[in-house]
Amino acid sequence: MKALFFCVLIGLSTASAQAPLGKLLTRQYSSLPDNSPTLILVSFKDKGKFGFARPQKPVPLVSERSIWRRSKVRDAAHVIDDQDFPLEESYVQSVASVASAIRHRLKWFNAVSALATKPQIEEIRKLPFVIEVELVGRWRTRKDEEQSGPWKEPPSLQAPTAAESLDYGSSFPQVNQLNVPAVHKLGFFGQGVVIGVFDNGFRNLAHQAFDSMTIIATYDFVDHKVSVKPNNPSTGFGAHGVNTLSTIGGNKSGSLIGPAFKSSFILARTENDSSETPIEEDNWAAAIQWADSIGVDVTSTSLGYLTFDAPYTSLTWADMDGHTALITRAADRAVGLGIVVVNSAGNDAVARGGQPNTLIAPADGDSVITAGAVNSSGVRASFSSYGPTVDGRTKPDVMADGVGVKVASATDTTLYGGASGTSFSCPLSAGVAALVLCANPTLTPIQVREAMRQTASNVCSPNNLMGWGILNALAAIKYYNRVGVISGSVYNDLNGNGILNPGEPGVNNFKIRLTCTKVESTSTNPSGNYSFDSLSFGSYTVQEVLPAGWVRTFPPAGSYSITLDSTNTIVASRNFGSFQLGAIHGMKFND
Known part of the structure; x- marks a missing residue:
């Protein structure tokens, strides 16, 4: 029983x-x-x-x-x-x-x-x-988060030098800020790299900026069709995709040239303008699966949203932990398969200011390269979303122009417009990633991210507003060349005057620290000399670690800030003067 x-x-x-x-x-x-x-x-x-x-x-x-x-x-x-x-x-x-x-x-x-x-x-x-x-x-989508309009030539346009082999027209400032023209001069235009652009559709692929573009696959994951032109005839539908695609890969001499204009492109429509809830993350997850199967190398996604639509009100800043949102998990899976995933940080710094972070998924992904926005002067855009993630990771990763970026018109085949938002710093950043892969095709996504971050403008002090800083495409593609050298000596400044005088000896076994693009330490030899070899191009700080009983007499700033690049490969004579304090010893005795 x-x-x-x-x-x-x-x-x-x-x-x-x-x-x-x-x-x-x-x-x-x-x-x-x-x-x-x-x-x-x-x-x-x-x-x-x-x-x-x-x-x-x-x-x-x-x-x-x-x-x-x-x-x-x-x-x-x-x-x-x-x-x-x-x-x-x-x-x-x-x-x-x-x-x-x-x-x-x-x-x-x-x-x-x-x-x-x-x-x-x-x-x-x-x-x-x-x-x-x-x-x-x-x-x-919050309608006021990104602005676009007709293109107006700036009153004081930064002009390319006569040595430029390409005519970027008035798109020159947005790529020159990232040192892209210098990479183009070396013959790297993104060729051999497959880029996936996921957006709300691409309604005007007849634009002249796309005349030479190689598009190898398209699919609409909203309406389940091959064409990525939205069914809705309204000119606003599918316009955003035209803008972002031209930013990364447009090519019209004298008007607009994107960073990776010779890459091959996969286009996916993952957002539905016709819906009150245009961004649905299962569309993106399906798209990245599809793009992976084709062989995509880099993806650029400029998602922009505020929150779930009712009753989907459950995703908040507290969920920006890198593993809650489906779209974030899909992005990290893609990176694990060798795909470089670049995503906009979001435009919510003002709208959600005061929250611990204002990121959007999948920008919270552990392996995602998150792009924030600056203006043409390099000042952070006020709307650019900030980190950190809930688990404490620094976001964004990198910065690029996101204010008044020149883009192809979605309504005319020869006109151009200006657009603002991290939606445009994202394709510029993804274009730099494509250039890094073009020059170094065997790099993994994490290595690409390291090259981009460690050569950016804020590498010495990354933070949750600017990340590692504004990209430097030329330094990034050469990051793994490691041909730089920084050397110098530490001398005993016997008279304390801050000058290396004859007869002042080197000091053995003093520790010298290198930080920023690379962090390591070395010690001086018996002659007082030190050297850091096989360094990547980038920014460095060199400083002496003083033992007890010594004071520094030179340099006045206490450290050296050094930039290694193709014109400055070997930096020598970064010397430190140190003065050993005297001492008087004795004893007190009971007489």
Whole structure:
């Protein structure tokens, strides 16, 4: 009788088991309407038959180019993993039979996004292969967060020198601020690099700035079609994508030249202007999966949102932790597959000022390169979102022009406009990433980020307003050349006059510290000499660590600030004068 009773209990427990709600859906579940469909993510326990029958070769799952890119960060045995296998079709069909609609198959997360009412969610939770039901983020765009308008030539235009081989026209300041023309002079234009641009559509690809652009794939993840021109005929729909695409890859001599105009491009429409909630993160997650399979190297995404639309009010600054939002997890997965992911920081510094951070997902991603905005003078734009992330990481990573950036018109094939927002510092930054890869094709995403950050203008004191600072494309592409040398000596300034006089000896075993682009220490030799070799181009600070009983007499500032570049590779005679304090010793005795 006891055994029978035990079996009955087990049967009841299994029959009543339900998949749990995710963190975000739990917060909002009680307020969800019963009959209005909610966008959810349904996660499965396994890949079904694909968990047992693994393909011998990865090519059917992703392209040869994707395999090559992944091999930079993974060994041959792990170039694909379970997340690359298709979903179990019977699981998908079972959810489809209950939900209002299936939206996207997200194999990376072993999940589908679906529209379902609250009663349907309860039925889905009962399916034995479902392990979680979570909310998918849907955001509304704040109309005042970015400004655009007709292009007006600035009264005092920064002109290129006569030596420039390309005519950037009035787009010169926005690329010259990043030292891009100097990279173009070396023959690096982004060729050989595949860039994915994810935006609200691209309604005017006939613009002259795109005449020479190589577009290898397009897909609309909102309306599920190949063309990325929105169905809505309004000229505002799909305009933003035209603006951002021209910023990174436009090429019209005398008018506009982007940093990576010879790259190949993949275009994805992931935002729906026609909706009250235009930004839905399952569209982006599906797009990055697709772009990965083709072989994308760099992605540029200029998402701009304030918050979830009602009832999706659950994502806040406190969720900017690098692992809560689906879109952030997808971005970090992409980086783990060798893709450089660049995202705008957001334009909420004023609107949400006073909060601990004003970031937008996936800018909070641990491996995402987050781009903030400055003006043409290098001053941070007041709207540019700030960090840190909830777990204390510095954001943004880098800065580029985001005020009055010249862009292609979305309504005319020969006109141009001016636009502001981190939506435009993002493609400029992504263009620099493409140049770094163009010059150094074997670099991993983390190495690309290091080259960009460690050669930027604020590398000596990165913070949550400017990050590591304004990009320097030329220094970034040469970061791994490591041909720089900084050397000098420490001498015993016997007379304390701050001058190396004849007969003043070097001091052995004094510690010298190098900081900023690279952090390391060395010690002087018996002659008092020191040297730092194999240094990357970038900014450095050299300082002496004084032992007890010594005072510094030279240099007056106490340290040296040094920039290594192609014209300043070897810096010598950075000397330190030190004076040893005297001492008088004795004793007191009881006479």
